[in-house]
Amino acid sequence: MSIPNKIFTLVLITLILSELFLFYKLPNNWEYALERRSFKVASMLIVSCCIAYSSLVFQTLTNNKILTPSIMGFEAVYLLFQTLIVFVYGDKTFQVIKNSDNFFISIGLMMLFAFLLFILIFKRGKSNMYFLLLIGLVLGTLFGTVSSFLQLVIDPNEFLIIEGQMFASFNKINTDLFWYALAFMILSFIIGFRQIKNLDVIALGKEAAVNLGLDYDKTVKLYLFIIAVLVAVSTALVGPMTFLGILVTNLTYELFKTYKHSILIPACCLVSCIAVLGGQFIVEQVFNFNTTISIIINFVGGIYFMFLLLKAKKI
Numbered sequence: 090m091s092i093p094n095k096i097f098t099l100v101l102i103t104l105i106l107s108e109l110f111l112f113y114k115l116p117n118n119w120e121y122a123l124e125r126r127s128f129k130v131a132s133m134l135i136v137s138c139c140i141a142y143s144s145l146v147f148q149t150l151t152n153n154k155i156l157t158p159s160i161m162g163f164e165a166v167y168l169l170f171q172t173l174i175v176f177v178y179g180d181k182t183f184q185v186i187k188n189s190d191n192f193f194i195s196i197g198l199m200m201l202f203a204f205l206l207f208i209l210i211f212k213r214g215k216s217n218m219y220f221l222l223l224i225g226l227v228l229g230t231l232f233g234t235v236s237s238f239l240q241l242v243i244d245p246n247e248f249l250i251i252e253g254q255m256f257a258s259f260n261k262i263n264t265d266l267f268w269y270a271l272a273f274m275i276l277s278f279i280i281g282f283r284q285i286k287n288l289d290v291i292a293l294g295k296e297a298a299v300n301l302g303l304d305y306d307k308t309v310k311l312y313l314f315i316i317a318v319l320v321a322v323s324t325a326l327v328g329p330m331t332f333l334g335i336l337v338t339n340l341t342y343e344l345f346k347t348y349k350h351s352i353l354i355p356a357c358c359l360v361s362c363i364a365v366l367g368g369q370f371i372v373e374q375v376f377n378f379n380t381t382i383s384i385i386i387n388f389v390g391g392i393y394f395m396f397l398l399l400k401a402k403k404i
Contacts, residue, residue: 092352095344099359106366113374129259132267132327133365136259137337139274139323141361142281143316144334145341145354149292150309151218154342155397157334158320160222162229164329166202167195167321168255169232172239175250179243192266195325196273202228203317207310218309258381259327259369266326273322277315284308288350330383332390337361339397 090098111126147158171191178185186194206225240248287308290298298305323330341357368382 092345092347096352096356096359099356099363103359103362103366106363106370110366110370113370128264128267129369130366132259132270133369134362135267135270135274136323136327136330137333137361137365138278138358139270139319140330140333141337141341141357142278142354143319143323145338145350145357146281146288146312147316147334148338149288149350150312151222152292152294154339155335155394156222157331157338158316159329159331159334160229161206161225161317161320162202162232163199163317163320164324164331165229165232165236166199167324167329168251169236170195170198171255172236172251175247176239176243179247180250189265192269192325196321199321199324200317203314203321207313255328258383260378270322270326273318277318281312281315282354284311285350285354288312289348292348292350328383330386332387332394333361333364335394335397336386336390337364339393 107130110130111123116122144157148154148156174186174191206221206228209224240251243251287303290301290303291305291308293301295305298308337357337360341353341360344360345352345356347353364386365382368385371385372378372380372382
């Protein structure tokens with residue numbers, strides 16, 4: 090099957106799943122239900138595209154197909170902040186900090202973390218990217234450990250508040266936050282797609298990219314900043330979805346044997362939309378909300394991640 094036909098098939102599946110999610114078992118008050126479902130579908134599409142774009146570009150920058158931006162520690166920063174505010178304010182957390190304030194503070198902290206990390210690391214030697222990954226992994230582990238300790242010492246009833254933030258959910262999205270997230274995503278995509286051909290050059294490796302006249306460090310910094318914005322927005326909007334990036338990017342690589350990011354990125358966004366729409370439909374219609382989409386995706390993505398590791402070991 091040709092690439093245009095594959096893209097068309099993915100678009101068709103996305104549309105079918107969207108229609109299925111919107112109209113399956115509509116209740117009597119269908120107008121209200123349809124409005125809620127439409128908003129939820131739009132939110133899923135935004136989060137899917139943010140995760141797909143950031144994961145695929147991150148793998149290009151690192152030249153590694155089993156890494157995702159979560160290794161940088163962004164999700165750990167988010168969970169640490171959610172744990173800290175509950176630890177300080179207890180069951181009065183959402184009376185003190187509104188959802189919109191929580192959203193923007195979470196994004197601000199993740200962006201501040203990324204900014205300090207990039208400024209600190211890019212002043213060093215040649216192995217900037219790998220040193221960046223190492224520091225991000227260490228700090229992410231540290232933040233995760235602090236979060237776990239605080240969760241152990243707080244009241245069990247207050248822990249339920251944190252637990253609601255630990256797993257991605259599309260049932261708690263604020264309408265106002267949705268529009269902010271959409272604006273962040275569109276702006277990031279516009280900036281990123283203007284230099285999308287540079288990703289094809291970066292995929293050749295740093296030495297080849299520099300020899301071809303690309304300002305490698307400047308381009309990498311730009312895309313790392315875009316990745317940080319998209320990861321921060323998706324995480325602050327619905328919560329962490331760790332293994333979704335690994336799952337959808339590698340499925341995209343299997344489906345599309347091309348190096349062109351102008352094809353890979355839109356295709357990855359479509360694959361991600363299909364995964365999220367299908368996963369959320371299963372959560373609501375099969376499991377009756379007894380689980381969350383992040384648990385399903387992390388389970389499937391974790392198994393696929395182990396498969397990729399074993400496959401790479403054999404090679």
